[in-house]
Amino acid sequence: MNERHITGLTASKGPKRSRRQLTRQLRNNLEGMLLVIPALLLITIFAIIPMIYALFSSVYDVSLYTGTEFVGFENYQRVLHDTVFWSTFKTAFRYMLYVIPASLLLAFMLANLMIRIPKKAAGIFKASIYIPNVISGVITSVIFIFIYDYDSGLANVLLEKIGIKRIGWVTDTKYAMLAVAIPAIWMSLGGTTLIMLSGLNDIPTVYYEAASIDGANAFQQLYKITLPSMRNVFIYLLVTSIVGSMQVFELPNLITHGGPLYSTTTPNLHIYTHFINDTSLGYTVAASLVIFLLLAGLTAVIFRLISSEKSME
Amino acid sequence: MKQNKLLKLLYLTLSAIVVLISLAPLIWMLMTGFKEKTEVYRVPFSFFPDNFSNLANYSKVLTHKNFPNSMLTTLLGASISTTCCLIINAMAAYGFARIDFKGKKLLWAYCLLPMFIPSIAILIPSYVVVHKMGMLNTMAVLIIPGVAQTGHIFYLRQYFLGIPLSLEEAVQIDGGNRVQALIHVFIPMSAAPFVIVGFGAFVGYWNQYLWPLLTISKTKLYPIMQQLAFFRTERNIHYGVQMAGSFLAAVPPIMLFMFFQRFIVKGIKISGLKG
Numbered sequence A: 001m002n003e004r005h006i007t008g009l010t011a012s013k014g015p016k017r018s019r020r021q022l023t024r025q026l027r028n029n030l031e032g033m034l035l036v037i038p039a040l041l042l043i044t045i046f047a048i049i050p051m052i053y054a055l056f057s058s059v060y061d062v063s064l065y066t067g068t069e070f071v072g073f074e075n076y077q078r079v080l081h082d083t084v085f086w087s088t089f090k091t092a093f094r095y096m097l098y099v100i101p102a103s104l105l106l107a108f109m110l111a112n113l114m115i116r117i118p119k120k121a122a123g124i125f126k127a128s129i130y131i132p133n134v135i136s137g138v139i140t141s142v143i144f145i146f147i148y149d150y151d152s153g154l155a156n157v158l159l160e161k162i163g164i165k166r167i168g169w170v171t172d173t174k175y176a177m178l179a180v181a182i183p184a185i186w187m188s189l190g191g192t193t194l195i196m197l198s199g200l201n202d203i204p205t206v207y208y209e210a211a212s213i214d215g216a217n218a219f220q221q222l223y224k225i226t227l228p229s230m231r232n233v234f235i236y237l238l239v240t241s242i243v244g245s246m247q248v249f250e251l252p253n254l255i256t257h258g259g260p261l262y263s264t265t266t267p268n269l270h271i272y273t274h275f276i277n278d279t280s281l282g283y284t285v286a287a288s289l290v291i292f293l294l295l296a297g298l299t300a301v302i303f304r305l306i307s308s309e310k311s312m313e
Numbered sequence B: 001m002k003q004n005k006l007l008k009l010l011y012l013t014l015s016a017i018v019v020l021i022s023l024a025p026l027i028w029m030l031m032t033g034f035k036e037k038t039e040v041y042r043v044p045f046s047f048f049p050d051n052f053s054n055l056a057n058y059s060k061v062l063t064h065k066n067f068p069n070s071m072l073t074t075l076l077g078a079s080i081s082t083t084c085c086l087i088i089n090a091m092a093a094y095g096f097a098r099i100d101f102k103g104k105k106l107l108w109a110y111c112l113l114p115m116f117i118p119s120i121a122i123l124i125p126s127y128v129v130v131h132k133m134g135m136l137n138t139m140a141v142l143i144i145p146g147v148a149q150t151g152h153i154f155y156l157r158q159y160f161l162g163i164p165l166s167l168e169e170a171v172q173i174d175g176g177n178r179v180q181a182l183i184h185v186f187i188p189m190s191a192a193p194f195v196i197v198g199f200g201a202f203v204g205y206w207n208q209y210l211w212p213l214l215t216i217s218k219t220k221l222y223p224i225m226q227q228l229a230f231f232r233t234e235r236n237i238h239y240g241v242q243m244a245g246s247f248l249a250a251v252p253p254i255m256l257f258m259f260f261q262r263f264i265v266k267g268i269k270i271s272g273l274k275g
Helices: A003-010 A017-058 A074-080 A083-114 A119-134 A137-147 A154-161 A176-201 A205-213 A218-229 A231-246 A250-256 A267-277 A281-312 B002-032 B056-062 B067-098 B104-116 B119-132 B140-146 B150-161 B165-173 B178-189 B191-207 B210-215 B224-231 B239-274
Strands: none
Touching (some): A017 A281, A017 B067, A074 A281, A083 A231, A083 A267, A083 A281, A083 B002, A119 A176, A119 B002, A119 B239, A137 A176, A137 B002, A137 B224, A137 B239, A176 A231, A176 A250, A176 B002, A176 B239, A205 A218, A218 A231, A231 A281, A250 A267, A267 A281, A267 B119, A281 B119, B002 B239, B056 B067, B056 B239, B067 B104, B067 B140, B067 B150, B067 B191, B067 B224, B067 B239, B104 B150, B119 B140, B119 B210, B140 B191, B140 B210, B150 B191, B165 B178, B191 B224, B191 B239, B210 B224, B224 B239
């Protein structure tokens, strides 16, 4: 639509105007198509077709090696009656309880710290805490497996120094989830903090000035100004963290292998192991789709909550 | 005034502690990379290695039969993937932002569809697609499926829409065509989003693990993260060697980040504001 403006400039004079405009439009159609087709083709092959295939194979008994047979909702019934599947949800929920509140709280505190230090120092601070975000889950896992080593790992050495007995970080069901959660928080904290910081910077300083003139103390300012203004940032982070948590894979796969006793088998890990051990695709795909639907529902509910609260203001 | 200064000092000290804690696992990795096996398991424990010039672990990693090769092929793959990603997504973004063609609205809606498809839902079906296309155990399977990305197209288009139209008009008044407008106006002005998309593409390729785990089964073809995860389970690979390998595998993304730090930190701000 903006283009029409430009073409008007180049083809505005002369008797052949309308014909020129027509050829110009044809050229636009051709050029536009040529530009967007490569991307659309790739998206079709690697996102749209797999999605359609997922819907198809969840109601068929598809195998890569034998024939295909229509089975209706049998796969879904198998998934919904599978206690292991539901227990992975409980695991995911526990994982979220370990990771999300701690991340949000820490990031909020760090962002508040960051706006109180000089700009130059803040620059170094931002870059340093963001570095773990570019480190892969595999490297993080390899480092933390060593940190959790029973005899020579940093974690147990430090515990002993402060007089606490060594812990079987990855072998004890009590600590395995914590052992996965710590590196997860470490990896994502920098990004979360920077998003919080941009939210904090968006709050007009006049609010605080007015509040301090009225004699509001730091806590009152926090409750009446900072937290309400940051609500959308918090909700955005909450939604992205929930979606991210459901799809976590590397850390529980490498650090705890989903164990001990399946205590860290997250949905994504369950789907992966099921796929590796079972050649018929129906169950695996149906399970992915159920997770997808639940995630979409949860996200929709959260967004609904935001918009309704907004309209109340 | 004095109290203010004291408070500032307190904040700075706190920040320094936070920076140290957040870098501690990486420093610990670096230190262990210089340690002999006996040193790693020695009691009492010491944080620093005996000898910072002990490169035995690094030479073990660099003479390993697959590791160095895997680093190089992943570097190559990541470069190809980043280039393709930039070209294909920028082309589409430009088309959607600036050209008025038939069916644009419909195609744009179609282009946005993948935003609503979580990767977990299509992981296995995508495997089936590449399996049917005979792409398993090739470099193509690691590169091609990740090239076109709705997120990147959306982000670039948003940026292109913000570039004032008057600049292009100026080029056209001077008798230039669209290609010239692209070269003289668009590309120079889009350095920041290109860096952010390119960095994301590179690091995304470099760090991928689950997808190669499904699609690459030959040890020789493993990309670096899969190689690292496999390597650490081999015989005679003690923690010192593992940490040396991890360090080498962590260098490219960290270096790139340091180099483009300004752009990237700013980019996070923007994506945060969107929420």
